[in-house]
Amino acid sequence: MTSAAHHPRYSARADALMDDADVRPGAEDVDGAQLDRDDRAALRRVAGLSTETTDVTEVEYRQVRLERVILVGVWTAGTVDEAERSLAELAALAETAGAMVLDGVIQRRDRPDPATYLGSGKARELRDLVRAAGADTVVCDGELSPAQLVRLEQVVDAKVVDRTALILDVFAQHATSREGKAQVALAQMQYMLPRLRGWGQSLSRQMGGGGGGGGMATRGPGETKIETDRRRIHEKMARLRREIAEMRTGRELKRQERRRSSIPSVAIAGYTNAGKSSLLNRLTGAGVLVQNALFATLDPTVRRATTPAGRAYTITDTVGFVRHLPHHLVEAFRSTLEEVAEADLLLHVVDGSHPAPLEQLAAVRAVIRDVDAGDVPELVVVNKADAATPAALAALAEAEPRHVVVSARTGQGIDTLREAVGAALPHPEVQVDVLIPYTAGGLVARIHADGEVLAEEHTADGTVLRARVAADLAADLDGYART
Known part of the structure; x- marks a missing residue:
């Protein structure tokens, strides 16, 4: 896919999708069972997906820069709205990813066709649709096997990309840190390895054997080019894993340092584009990139924040999730997602204005379980309250009793969220009652920063404090205990 950074964004979300039911001539001559069977197996056009421009001045530029794609889905379960x-x-x-969506169709099947995903007849119909629309790429809403990719490409005579490859492409465009780039590269290679295939003579081409220009590590009795490619990918994957x-x-050392200082940690997780980075900025003033795009944040951002009572904690923004997140990505990003597993509290952000927020909550929780973070205490944060309907908020409140409604854009509910975070964080285990002389003001600051102050009074002899603190700080305060 062409990088989205090189062209203007054209936001055309399919917010309101309607069923385009075609009335077929001669339907009255077919009995009900046949009509129902034909109707269920037909390709159904999904309205409202096209992002094709109508501005004539931009047509030539966009055709050069962007891939023109048609989306295809196989609907095997659930309702048509879900599909x-x-x-x-x-x-x-x-x-x-930078593509121009021309059209989208779905087909109702019990399961995807093992050869061509859609079935041979519907695949030929798709070929006609691709030619009529002038598309160059078909994007399938599922992960296709190597054989399905090859066969479908042969039938439709266009490049075929599946959902997994598309998500990997989006991740590759948005990764900025060294770790993020390495994680995405590893996931791409894991996906690509079983899908390597030769074109024409390249599959059987022998390398090595003579004094040819194969280079180091390619000389010898000879191997096929595809075998060389596989070996090089395995070598690079091993290097990336190291x-x-x-x-x-390094990340674990930083976490251990935070644990030694007894600073509790909060992780923000949620569906992509739910508003996690905006919420982080509201809580901390972090200045993290906020963009109305999927996967705008891939690299975790750790910031410091305080509860209304003045207690410090760290808060981490994590990568967004999506339905059917590729297993390769979850494995590659496991070290990053461990920030969630190691947290004391999980803020699960959901877009209250989305048509199916409960589906998003379920998809995120599935990934959280995959990274062994299912036992972390969770507080659901319903974001974008300014754009959500009262009925949607009421349904979420019924399904998720432990929740806070906020709007990161307007600031609505942020103070309530801060109070809820302060109440949900674990309490330090040791209670102390101390008199700190004014000459040791640094200890007072430490108690405020790392502990939980229950009572405070300033006297002529110093500051009297009753607080809960961690064991190491309690040891430093032994000499100041009140008798």
């Missing part, structure tokens, strides 16, 4: 929402999300992913492990060690 269309999934395809609308695929359209948003394609748009984020690099990620080293960076993981």
Whole structure:
């Protein structure tokens, strides 16, 4: 996909999807069972997905810069609304990757066809649709096997990309840190390895053997080019795993340092584009990139914040999740997602204005369980309250009793959220009653920063404090205990 950074954004989200039911001629000559069977198997056009421009001045530029794609989904379970929402999300992913969405269709099947995903007849119909629309790429709403990719490409005579490859492409565009780039590269290679295939003679081309220009590590009795490619990918994957492990060690050392200082930690998690970075900025003034795009944040951002009572804690913004997040990505980003598993509290952010927020909550929780963070205490934060309907907020309140309604854009509910975070954080285990002389004001500051002050009084002899603190700080305060 062409990088979205090189062209203007064209936001065309399929917020309102309607069913385009075609009235077929001669339907009255077919009995009900046949009509129902034909209707269920037909390709259904999903309205409202196209991002094709109508501005003539931009047409030539966009045709040069962007891929023109048609989206295809196989609807195997659930309602038609769920299938269309999934395809609308695929359209948003394609748009984020820099593609122009021309059309989208879904087919009702018990399961995807093992050969061509859609079935041979519907695949030929898709070929006609691709030619008529002038598309160059088909994006499938699912992960296709290597055989399905090859066969479908042969039938439709266009490049075929599945949902997993599209998400990997979006991640690759948005990764900025060294660790993020390494994680995405590893996931891409894991995905690509079983899908390597030769074109024409390259599959059987032998390397090595003579004094040819194969270079180091390619000379010898000879191997096919595809075998060489696989070996090089395995070598690079091993190197990337070593690099990620080293960076993981550094991240763990930082976490241990925070644990030694007894500063509680909060992690923000949620569906992509739910407003996590905006919420982090509201709580901390962090100045993190906020963008109306999927996966705008890939690299975790750790900031310091305080509760209304003045207690310090760290808060981490994590990568957004999405339905059917590729397993390769979850594994590659495991070290980053461990920030969630190690947290004392999880702020699970959900977009209250989304048509299916409960589906998003379920998708995120599935990934959280995958990274062994299912036992972390969770507080649901319903964001974008200014754009949500009262009925949607009421439904979320009924489904999620432990929640706070906020708007990171307007500031609505942020003070309530701060209070809820302060109440939900674990309490230090040791209670102290001390008199700190004014000459030791640094200890008072430490109690405020790292402990929980229950009572404070300034006297002629110093500051009298009753507080809960961690064991190491309690040891430093032994000499100041009141008798």
